[in-house]
Amino acid sequence: MHRFANPARFMRVSGVVLPWLAGATIVLLAIGLFLGFRAPADYQQGETVKIMFIHVPSAMMAMFGYSSLALASAMALIWRHPLAEIAAQQTAPLGAGFTAICLVTGSLWGEPMWGTWWVWDARLTSVLVLFFLYLGYIALVHAFDDPTRGSRASSVLALVGAVNVPIIHWSVVWWNSLHQGSSVLSMDGLKMGWSIRIPVLVMALAFTLLFTLLLVIRMRAALLERKIRALRVLEAEAVPSDYSFAAPEASA
Amino acid sequence: MSSFTAIVRRDLRLAFRQGGDGAMAVMFFVLAALLFPFGIGPEPELLARVAAGVIWVTALLAALLALDRMFMTDWDDGTLELIRLSPLPLELAVLAKCLSHWLVTGLPVLAATPLVALMLRLDPSSLPMLMAGLAIGTPVLSLFGSAGAALTLGARRGGVLVSLLVLPLEIPVLIFGVGAADAALSAGAGAAQLAILGALFAFALPLCPLAAAAALRQALE
Amino acid sequence: MTEFFAMGGYAAYVWPAYALAVFILGGFAINAVTRYRAAARELDLLQARRPGASR
Numbered sequence: 001m002h003r004f005a006n007p008a009r010f011m012r013v014s015g016v017v018l019p020w021l022a023g024a025t026i027v028l029l030a031i032g033l034f035l036g037f038r039a040p041a042d043y044q045q046g047e048t049v050k051i052m053f054i055h056v057p058s059a060m061m062a063m064f065g066y067s068s069l070a071l072a073s074a075m076a077l078i079w080r081h082p083l084a085e086i087a088a089q090q091t092a093p094l095g096a097g098f099t100a101i102c103l104v105t106g107s108l109w110g111e112p113m114w115g116t117w118w119v120w121d122a123r124l125t126s127v128l129v130l131f132f133l134y135l136g137y138i139a140l141v142h143a144f145d146d147p148t149r150g151s152r153a154s155s156v157l158a159l160v161g162a163v164n165v166p167i168i169h170w171s172v173v174w175w176n177s178l179h180q181g182s183s184v185l186s187m188d189g190l191k192m193g194w195s196i197r198i199p200v201l202v203m204a205l206a207f208t209l210l211f212t213l214l215l216v217i218r219m220r221a222a223l224l225e226r227k228i229r230a231l232r233v234l235e236a237e238a239v240p241s242d243y244s245f246a247a248p249e250a251s252a
Numbered sequence: 253m254s255s256f257t258a259i260v261r262r263d264l265r266l267a268f269r270q271g272g273d274g275a276m277a278v279m280f281f282v283l284a285a286l287l288f289p290f291g292i293g294p295e296p297e298l299l300a301r302v303a304a305g306v307i308w309v310t311a312l313l314a315a316l317l318a319l320d321r322m323f324m325t326d327w328d329d330g331t332l333e334l335i336r337l338s339p340l341p342l343e344l345a346v347l348a349k350c351l352s353h354w355l356v357t358g359l360p361v362l363a364a365t366p367l368v369a370l371m372l373r374l375d376p377s378s379l380p381m382l383m384a385g386l387a388i389g390t391p392v393l394s395l396f397g398s399a400g401a402a403l404t405l406g407a408r409r410g411g412v413l414v415s416l417l418v419l420p421l422e423i424p425v426l427i428f429g430v431g432a433a434d435a436a437l438s439a440g441a442g443a444a445q446l447a448i449l450g451a452l453f454a455f456a457l458p459l460c461p462l463a464a465a466a467a468l469r470q471a472l473e
Numbered sequence: 474m475t476e477f478f479a480m481g482g483y484a485a486y487v488w489p490a491y492a493l494a495v496f497i498l499g500g501f502a503i504n505a506v507t508r509y510r511a512a513a514r515e516l517d518l519l520q521a522r523r524p525g526a527s528r
Contacts, residue, residue: 047483051490058494077466097497105490112486129420136417143407152470153403157417160399160463164421167452171424178431210498217505224512231519 007223010083014216021213028206036199048112049196055105057204058098061211062127065095068215069137070162073155083219085151086226088158089141090218094211096134102127122176126169133161255340256348263352266325278360281314285368296373303374304382304433308426311361311386315393316418318357320411322349322401323468336472342465346402350394350461358390374433381436381446385429388449395453395460396421402467425452 036053069091075084106124107117118124137154144150288306292298326332335345365386369379400418404410432445478484 048486050487054490054494094501097501101494101497104493108486108490112483129423132416132420136413136420139413139416140403140407143404143409143413145408149406149470153407153467156463156467156470157403160421160459163459164424167424167455168420171427175427175431214498214501214505217502217509221505221509221512224509224516228512228516228519231516231523235519235522 007083011220011223014220018213018216021209021216025206025209025213028202028209032199032202032206035202039195039199046112048109051105051109052196053199053203055102055109056200057207058102058105059123059127060204061098061207062095062102062130064208064211065091065098066130066133066162066165069095069134069158073158073162076151077155077159085155086219086222087215088155089151090215090222092134092138092141094214094218096131096138098207098211099127099131099134103131120176120179122169122173125172125176129168129172130165133165137161255338256344259335259340259345259348260352260355263349264355267352267356275360277314277318277357278364280317281310281361282364282368284310284313286371288372299373300375303369303372304378304430306372307365307368307374307382308386308389308429308433311358311365311390312393312419312422312426314361315353315357315390315397316415318353319397319401319414319418320404322353322398323405324401324410327405327471332468333472336468342468343461346398346461346464346468347457350391350398353397354391354394358386358394361390362386375437378433378436378442381442382429382433384446385432385442385449388446388453389425389429392425392449392453392456393422395456399460399463399467402464402471405468405471425449428452 032053036050039049041047041049069088072084072088072091075081076088103124106127110119110124111117137157140154140157141150144153285306288302289299292302323332326335336342338345362383365383366379369382374382396418397414400414400421403417404413407413428445428448432442432449435442435445478488
């Protein structure tokens with residue numbers, strides 16, 4: 001683990017891996033979209049099932065993102081792994097982005113299906129809460145003048161949130177089952193044939209690779225930015241050699 | 253143990269000496285809850301339907317009000333540093349803070365609930381379950397609140413930020429608290445929801461002081 | 474072809490969904506690459522100003 005703790009090594013390894021990762025991502029996205037658009041319309045949902053190819057994978061990425069965030073935060077707090085903090089902070093906006101996509105595509109799917117733009121089904125509601133957990137984390141990172149304090153505090157917050165996510169989800173499921181009118185409203189109750197499942201799985205894999213790709217590029221940028229800041233500090237501290245610190249002579 | 257009670261006693265004395273803090277949370281609770289009839293109309297059936305939820309949400313918001321002052325005043329005047337250096341483990345000090353927060357916000361809210369429930373036309377048969385749920389749930393609010401307050405100590409816009417951080421975590425408490433009250437109406441049950449609230453309390457009791465103490469140590473560095 | 478774009482009448486829902494995903498994910502991609510390139514350029518500038526500094 002600590003072999004990868006060296007930022008320079010990370011830059012080298014990621015630089016080599018990056019083109020392959022980008023290529024694989026593009027290929028998988030192409031395959032997933034091709035399979036998805038070739039799939040026949042669902043007898044229940046019509047062509048709106050095509051939204052599932054974006055909605056379900058982005059829901060998975062929302063969860064995956066928060067898990068990564070929690071794991072990176074744990075590594076930052078417990079082992080003081082130098083890359084972990086950067087990984088955590090670069091992951092959060094990505095996770096929030098996928099969460100937003102999930103929510104909006106969920107609405108776009110819900111309106112033709114159930115005639116309403118928002119429905120309080122268990123999954124959408126849990127994802128909504130997750131969205132606020134992401135926003136809270138991002139807000140906390142930037143809430144302090146001292147960036148170290150921001151990173152440390154938000155690492156703790158990520159762990160507290162992670163522990164609570166299963167509880168929140170389970171509560172929402174219970175709450176939803178209580179207030180459910182008809183059982184048709186549940187998204188999970190819909191049957192999905194293999195012509196739908198396979199493209200969803202391919203897109204899920206493609207999204208995972210995309211997430212990783214974006215994260216690696218962002219981490220590389222963040223590491224460079226950190227170097228820039230360090231160099232700037234050195235520049236500011238360097239004093240020109242002809243500047244005299246001697247006290248000015250008092251005039252007689 | 254005496255340091256623990258010393259912290260609680262001091263906080264209580266400060267809260268009631270300044271007068272405002274002690275009464276403000278409960279006054280906000282009552283006022284905010286009583287806004288709802290103005291907002292949604294005084295029709296008894298409608299009010300009775302939403303009463304439990306309104307009471308819980310406003311109790312939650314009232315608990316949030318006093319949160320950013322939980323550690324802030326002590327941090328500003330150096331007391332927090334002294335608390336950290338004292339032999340009392342920081343986690344226990346946080347628990348003491350939670351207790352005093354609850355005594356100043358949760359307990360008065362609990363006492364005011366029957367009055368508010370009356371005015372919101374809550375069905376009397378669900379009142380015992382509602383109060384039992386609040387009795388277990390409001391300490392959980394204080395516990396999660398302490399973690400949020402510790403994390404945002406010294407942050408810009410800390411007061412609002414605490415709410416953003418803490419509210420999602422308190423949704424399960426809200427769900428089961430209202431669930432207990434509503435269940436009492438129909439099946440006469442609600443005990444299951446109370447048990448879950450108890451489990452949430454047991455979960456928050458060790459977790460939140462740990463998180464809060466870790467955050468306080470970082471703030472004091 | 475028009476059938477494809479009409480999406481069985483649900484075009485108003487399906488295409489905005491894809492458009493949003495492309496917008497957000499594409500936005501992240503462009504932002505990440507731009508950030509990286511700008512940082513790399515600036516780092517080169519700063520290091521050129523410091524002769525003898527190690528990379």
